[in-house]
Amino acid sequence: MRRHQTALQALLTPETLAATPVAWRFRVPELGEGGACSLFGQLAELPYELAGILGGQGADNQRLLAEATVVTRYYREHSRSHWFGVYQARRKSADESVLVKLAYFGAESRAEFPLTEAFAQGSNNSAVGLSGRARLINDVAAFVAEGGGYYTCDPKVKAEACLPLFDADRRVVGILDSEAFDQDFFGGDELALVIAVALTLSGGLIARPVAALNV
Numbered sequence: 001m002r003r004h005q006t007a008l009q010a011l012l013t014p015e016t017l018a019a020t021p022v023a024w025r026f027r028v029p030e031l032g033e034g035g036a037c038s039l040f041g042q043l044a045e046l047p048y049e050l051a052g053i054l055g056g057q058g059a060d061n062q063r064l065l066a067e068a069t070v071v072t073r074y075y076r077e078h079s080r081s082h083w084f085g086v087y088q089a090r091r092k093s094a095d096e097s098v099l100v101k102l103a104y105f106g107a108e109s110r111a112e113f114p115l116t117e118a119f120a121q122g123s124n125n126s127a128v129g130l131s132g133r134a135r136l137i138n139d140v141a142a143f144v145a146e147g148g149g150y151y152t153c154d155p156k157v158k159a160e161a162c163l164p165l166f167d168a169d170r171r172v173v174g175i176l177d178s179e180a181f182d183q184d185f186f187g188g189d190e191l192a193l194v195i196a197v198a199l200t201l202s203g204g205l206i207a208r209p210v211a212a213l214n215v
Helices: 002-011 014-019 050-054 059-078 124-131 140-145 188-202
Strands: 029-031 038-043 083-093 096-105 112-114 135-137 159-166 172-180
Touching: 002 059, 002 188, 014 059, 050 059, 050 083, 050 096, 059 083, 059 096, 059 188, 083 124, 096 124, 112 124, 124 135, 124 159, 124 172, 159 188, 172 188
Parallel strands: none
Antiparallel strands: 029 038, 083 096, 083 172, 096 112, 135 159, 159 172
16 A cells, blocks of 8 residues: 555656646536436536536646546556546535546546435445545445445446545545446455555645535
């Protein structure tokens, strides 16, 4: 774990962040009735625009997305995972907060997860974003069979690790989510890697004060 942390810190220099291209928009799936479920493989006509919820394409947001992008790239190079995303908690309005996806690799997925107790009943991302407690599921089918609420984005996913990201005051500022098509995936170095990424992000730009949900 420390090896990965050291390598990530060496990558996250001001020079690297300034030179890293970032994506301000990405394709997302159509949502089903009520917006509860993504329609896997059916993409919305319009892409999701990050600038709106982040408050523009200023230098601070450029560096924020660059950090998420560099970490995502490192994770992809060192993991056998099939999907990975970094999310930050943001307020959409005075009474609505969401997890918004900053960077990812893998199949297209929804851009925002509502931070509500109702949505958290069927979403690991929202549940972890509200509770600050990680979820490690090495057998999705067994988890669902035992009554666990699960948001299905890609039906091939058999294992998932969802970890909270914290600021210096231990408030949840986001999450990371990793998914694999293999059962019992998250153990050994795969588990050490995802923890190292969560610790690194918790000490980075994503943890700096924003108009985000404090839980």
